[in-house]
Amino acid sequence: MSRVAQRPLPFSIQQSHSSNTFTYAICGSVREVMSIRISIVLVTVLSVLLFIKVGVTCSSDRPNIVLILADDLGYGDLGCYGHPVAKTPHIDLLARQGVRFTQHYSNGPECTPTRTALMTGRYQQRVGGLECAIGTGNVGRYDEAIRLADQHDLGLPIDEAVLPSALRESGYACGLFGKWHLGYEPKHNPMEYGWDEFFGYLGGNVHYFNHRETSDLHVLFQGRDPVDREGYMTHLITDDSIAFVKKNKDRPFFMFVSHESPHFPFQGPQDHDKLVTEENWTEKNAEAYVAMLEDLDAEVGRLVKAIDQVGITDNTIVIFVSDNGGYAGAGHMGPLRGSKSTTFEGGIRVPLIIRWPGHIPTGMTSEQVCVTFDLTESIFTLAGATMPTKTLDGYDIIRHITEQRANVVRTLFWRGKRDDVTWSAVRDGELKLVRHRKGDSTEQWLFDLSKDIGEASDLAATQPLDRARLRKLLADWERNVDADR
Ligand SMILES: [Ca+2]
Numbered sequence: 001m002s003r004v005a006q007r008p009l010p011f012s013i014q015q016s017h018s019s020n021t022f023t024y025a026i027c028g029s030v031r032e033v034m035s036i037r038i039s040i041v042l043v044t045v046l047s048v049l050l051f052i053k054v055g056v057t058c059s060s061d062r063p064n065i066v067l068i069l070a071d072d073l074g075y076g077d078l079g080c081y082g083h084p085v086a087k088t089p090h091i092d093l094l095a096r097q098g099v100r101f102t103q104h105y106s107n108g109p110e111c112t113p114t115r116t117a118l119m120t121g122r123y124q125q126r127v128g129g130l131e132c133a134i135g136t137g138n139v140g141r142y143d144e145a146i147r148l149a150d151q152h153d154l155g156l157p158i159d160e161a162v163l164p165s166a167l168r169e170s171g172y173a174c175g176l177f178g179k180w181h182l183g184y185e186p187k188h189n190p191m192e193y194g195w196d197e198f199f200g201y202l203g204g205n206v207h208y209f210n211h212r213e214t215s216d217l218h219v220l221f222q223g224r225d226p227v228d229r230e231g232y233m234t235h236l237i238t239d240d241s242i243a244f245v246k247k248n249k250d251r252p253f254f255m256f257v258s259h260e261s262p263h264f265p266f267q268g269p270q271d272h273d274k275l276v277t278e279e280n281w282t283e284k285n286a287e288a289y290v291a292m293l294e295d296l297d298a299e300v301g302r303l304v305k306a307i308d309q310v311g312i313t314d315n316t317i318v319i320f321v322s323d324n325g326g327y328a329g330a331g332h333m334g335p336l337r338g339s340k341s342t343t344f345e346g347g348i349r350v351p352l353i354i355r356w357p358g359h360i361p362t363g364m365t366s367e368q369v370c371v372t373f374d375l376t377e378s379i380f381t382l383a384g385a386t387m388p389t390k391t392l393d394g395y396d397i398i399r400h401i402t403e404q405r406a407n408v409v410r411t412l413f414w415r416g417k418r419d420d421v422t423w424s425a426v427r428d429g430e431l432k433l434v435r436h437r438k439g440d441s442t443e444q445w446l447f448d449l450s451k452d453i454g455e456a457s458d459l460a461a462t463q464p465l466d467r468a469r470l471r472k473l474l475a476d477w478e479r480n481v482d483a484d485r
Helices: 001-005 015-023 028-061 089-097 109-118 143-150 162-168 233-248 285-307 372-383 397-402 464-482
Strands: 064-070 097-101 172-177 196-201 220-222 251-256 316-320 352-355 365-366 411-418 421-430 431-438 441-448
Touching: 064 233, 064 285, 064 372, 089 285, 089 316, 089 352, 109 162, 109 372, 109 464, 162 172, 162 251, 162 372, 172 233, 196 233, 196 411, 233 251, 233 285, 316 372, 372 397, 411 464, 421 464, 441 464
Parallel strands: 064 251, 064 316, 097 365, 172 196, 172 251
Antiparallel strands: 097 352, 196 220, 316 352, 411 421, 421 431, 431 441
């Protein structure tokens, strides 16, 4: 007992000594009453001080979150995922320092849909008009999107976007650097969604050197204002990201580094003088593509070095991920079938690497099936942010890793639209149903991914019960998300 009583308190008691001295000058019952009152006041004051101290400690202990999103980076586009040519030592090092996922999916087979899921933490189909990439200059590309564009409403509705606003409310500094692609209208400017800082472009892709869209539209913004900058897009994004890290290193921050690379137009950092016009905007160039990948890798390395140099390595989660599969004929999808815009694996299975020294294992490979909005769920939890009233669809994948849980079985859905084409898919455990509809014609396939990662053997005819079961899952899910509009 005496040893416990002599243990130093976690706060100073000098103030109580001095107050107690004061009480001894008062005599009789008055002295006792005063003593009790003063004690109550002291306990209250100390409780408040302790609470404030604990609160401050928690706040400064909350991790920084750096989310690096590559654009159209295919499953096989990194050295650590088997690219045959490109050298990506910095991203490979991140993988060795953390966890590399082999079954991570983007929520959409294109840019806008995946980014919608990232910002909302829910299936993007719960929001209208965002199941296809918004076209250059704010163009809707399927019926619902066209309707919304006509009424100047094509973009992410403010009340659906929860990620930056919730983190900001919980005390995080929030910065977005690079691509937005969730609306061109002023009411859809990123600054309206809770970002403290934004530098980047509103649409899907720009010329890497003059930063204009293929239509010659000026879309580069600093906050709410149009801006002109000199330099290669990937480098400008990194420059502003590093400045944000230095500025906010002493408080919790969430930074969304939304790279353009390696999306077309295919211009490497040395291609200043290459003539890029509307005619050759999407023209493939293997050499330029590799140069873009290697430059992206170097810029990720430059950013991570800056994070390490300001001394916040252990309290900063770095996530590297892609928004959809690689562009056909340019990106590498490794053993996967298909490419961007399809719901074959090549369109949606993408690299994901997470580094958080001291909290998650190093050099680990995870086969846990996961998807973009799992990152949203994880970030919410890490930031201690207040969960939105709408239920998020994700699974906390970072907690899954930190607690080293056994892999869990997932049932996940995809649907993307463009013109009269709809690509859909459902993955339930290892079985996956893929459906392609164009006008009135429908094709569908059933695959067992545990044996057939390349989706080469269609089981639809030989496993009709599985096919029917997955079709029903997909139909039920479509009814559910469409009812949310
Ligand atoms: Ca993309």
